[in-house]
Amino acid sequence: MTDVTRDSAVSQPLLGILGGIYAIWLREVKRAIRDRGQLIGGVIRPLLYVLIMGIGLNPYFRGEIYGEVRFVVPYTYLQFLFPAVIALNIMYTSVQSAVSTIWDREFGFLREVLVSPMPRWAVLLGKILGGTTVALFHGTLVLALAPFADLPLYWRDIAQGLGLMFLLAFGLTSLGVVIANRVRSFEGFGVFSNVVILPLYFTSSSIFPLDPSLTAAQMRVIYPEWLVLLVRFNPVTYAVDALRGAFVHYHQFAPSLGPLILVGVAALCFGIALRDFTRS
């Protein structure tokens, strides 16, 4: 009798697992919809960055500074900034969703899932896909500001952009879960914003350009070497570059590099999250 039960338990029908993943995904999405604060943040952030900072700084990036032509660039500052704001909005929402795992743990909800017959990988996948979906939505919100950035949107660009945004959101939500698993006491989201999101964002070639017309040696003359290194080592740099490729048709790096790094980082973070999750 024992063996029979064991066999049927091991081969839980795939349909059941899919139903479970769907339930966990749906819960994440529902919670996000009901969280007004998160939605307000998702709307206000791009407004500030694109309409205030972007439009405000736009005139200062015309390739000339005090009459001296230094950069010849095929985009305005607004266009340059726009894809980075998409990435920023995705970063905030992804990490925020992932951090909710801490609350699930503290408030006991995680237990309800952990004693269910769902395998751990499926629980994690549902959770991350949920966070990814919400983050993707918040990233898409930014697209509504495209007319202000003088960016014409084509369906092909949008489709390509959505794919990249999905990868970025998936990777960042996984990263968030990895961090959340290592946090024992939690004093609020502000810490995450200041320690994880903003440093990654500001060193991702998001608000200032690493000028393509300069050689590596020239770049080091303009920027201190440590800054160039930071930007080069930050994976988000390549995500922003890939998004720029999709929406502005301009790449600083080889066009295939962005998607490659995005897939690699997403897989790596998911792998680590899974290892943590199955072990605990």
Next chain:
Amino acid sequence: MSAAVAVEALVKRYGRTVALDGVSFAVAAGEMFALLGPNGAGKSTLLHILCTLLKQDGGSARIAGIEVRDNPLGARKHLGVVFQEPSLDVRLTLWENLEFHGLVYGVPLSVRRARMEEMLHLVELWDWRQALVRTLSTGMKRRLEIARALIHDSSILCLDEPTVGLDAQSRERIWNYLAQLREKRGITLLVTTHYIEEVEPCDRICVIDRGRILAEGSPAALKAAHGKAFLRVIGRDEAAEADLLAQYESRASRHGADILIESSGNAFVESFLAANAGRIKRLSVEEPSLETVFLSLTGRELRDQAAGARERTFQFGKQGGEHTR
């Protein structure tokens, strides 16, 4: 037919602390079994091992014949669990919480809907099904959790302190539901509690303290074997109390403000009164009960203890900490 729950020589250590020290017992199918012990006795640890949340360091634990360490997913299918701390999503409605549970346990749609309706009626929460869980009282949340644990085909229901923090009326209701469930679905109930008066209706009780089983049997059998009568005394002043403790050195002990003195019958009470009437402010005679069984087995009384350190984070969330709910 194997036992619904079988635990043999179970050992669990946390670092150097031994939480479970060779615990063995078996619960027959359809039985109502209580684990009774003070906080920190190892009840929750035991339950967490059975729910596959913790791994044992030694011994075996079987749910419906399935060893939990080898096949946790299989064991979980038979289990319905109600934890001590609520594990509901307070941002979802009652209905959504149950739906979530049904989906995660792979319950087919038609069965799921029928059972959600049945269980919500049973715990008298049907009218609230569209309310957000955060608007419910503690007692209602607990009832919802019991309903939730029975949406899937659970044959064994584990409840960890199901009535802690509830008022007397809610507690009675919950025991009432559990009795109904046993009758209707023939489920096995494994309950931990430190409310001694609640375990009276159980078939069997297992008294556990410091990770060891001290006694096991039906309430009546335990009372007969270990129950003693006690005199609960409050002295007129400190000198009188010291005097009493010295006088009945071998059978008296201090518990909080009270002195408890083992009684051997009415004759003892009479002789005690004759000798000490002038020293007593208040006196009561406690007949053999599960309370006194516990007292004579452990030398301690059951009482609530301060909550753990996790409370602080919890409190932060309750005050409306960022992004909590």
